[in-house]
Amino acid sequence: MQEHPSGVKSDAKPHRSLFERLTALISPIPENRAELLEVLHDAHGRNLLDADALSMIEGVFQVSELCAGDIMVPRAQMDVVDLTKPIEDWLPLVLETAHSRFPAVEGDRDKVVGILLAKDLLRYYAGENFDVRDMLRPVVFIPESKRLNILLRDFRANHNHMAIVVDEYSGVAGLITIEDVLEQIVGEIEDEYDYDEEEDNILRVKDGAHGPKWRVKALTELEQFNQVLGADLQHDDVDTIGGLVSSHLKRMPHKGEEFDIGLLRFEVLRADPRQVHVLLVEKLPPPPAGDAA
Template sequence: MQDHPSGAKFSDTKPQRSLFERLTALISPEPENRAELLEILHDAHERSLIDADALSMIEGVFQVADLSARDIMVPRAQMDVIDLNKPIGEWMPLVLKTAHSRFPAVDGERDKVVGILLAKDLLRYYADESFNPRDMLRPAVFIPESKRLNVLLRDFRANRNHMAIVVNEYGGVAGLLTIEDVLEQIVGDIEDEYDLDDTEDNILSIKDSARGQRWRVKALTEIEQVNETFGTDFPNDDVDTIGGLVANHLGRVPHKGDVFEMGGLRFEVLRADARQVHLLMVTRIPPAPAETQ
């Protein structure tokens, strides 16, 4: 290999930083924690060095590391399952209505998940008179409520799984998660042709043995629906959604981790990006104990 004029081999040379770059490094040292890094990224966004979508995805990656399965799972009560003890004709309408690609298969009750049935495998039902859905089941993957989403995403990719059943500390089924649920924390909501404008899952009730009753609320939920659910009286004169009301209350775009009280409810921001809030956790504020005379 030909020597570099300076005496060092070309492969060993490193690009020399300019005087300005070295002075900037001295004045603005590297970030020492995540908060400082995010502050730099927000500053880069304000100076149009990165766009809002890129900033949102970077923030989503950080949020995935902070969230656990219990934070975004579909609660047990809202799971669409098929009961293998029932005739196919009884649960086939559910398969057609929901249009999911896979379903947890249970043996009589929701705590007895025996496998995962892919909707495409049901095509054989119409061609084979001896079709038995139990023969089509794929193994179910069970995870604890505390499993971190970044670890779960890595497991999904490594094992080529798309769905996991979340279990509580007693081994009972608490809910389910799909790889799409995890990816949506990074890239935002993923909608397909089967995603309808349905308000049923805007507010999901979560029973947590450790923290009591909570509700996971989408920020795009209309204030009227929030008022009906929680018995509140939030105004909808200026904004239509609870996310807009939260932003007005804080006077800025909400940040992930923000916790505040409003209208007798405690709000925690579960997911937000540089432009808007996406997901909230809501709990009722217990009434103050009556003073004794």
């Protein structure tokens, strides 16, 4: 509120200068999402908005457009505990993957009966009377078509962190966590393959069945990739290993997906609907002499 010289207060808005009014006419308020993003990109170009903030705003827009089926961990890549087997059979998986939550199934991945929190297994190590079924938390089922912005709201309201995604036939299609949704906004939060951004583009991480496995940033140049791994990957239109992977598949791969290119096996460690981030690569043995290529 303003006060006139007479002492009477007024709710009138401050008077805008001629320059301000002309500017408003020349640069109208964005009328749709595309125009708003254009304004934000222009603000970034003029150093009024940093890259991280711009990326998060774009992520917020994207969350409202994506569905659970777009970013879920596919059924085949789900790490589950099978309650029909002794705890000793699946406990090594819990220790190896270091997830905080696991879908608990009864013999079949379509029979998800609950969610097991890894921390509840401490009672097993403490030597207490332990029945894993008593430890299970309720499972939440959602359709593949559920929008991520609605799912995030439900996660927060119900204090859930994991949901099982089902297809149109009520079969299990995959799983999704609150972390998966948040990563669409703020980028990667954490996983078992976290690494220092200052590390080399290519890092030897462990030994596989056929030799060392390498963690490779998708932005690694093909020349460097070929030099370190002794490969000979070439492409006329792309310069990075991530670009070559997307070009080879003719689509954007999903997190957890595995595929072969020549004598190299790739596993996608990090990816979102926009780009691949990190790959796990190992060399395969050459086929026996006489076999068809």
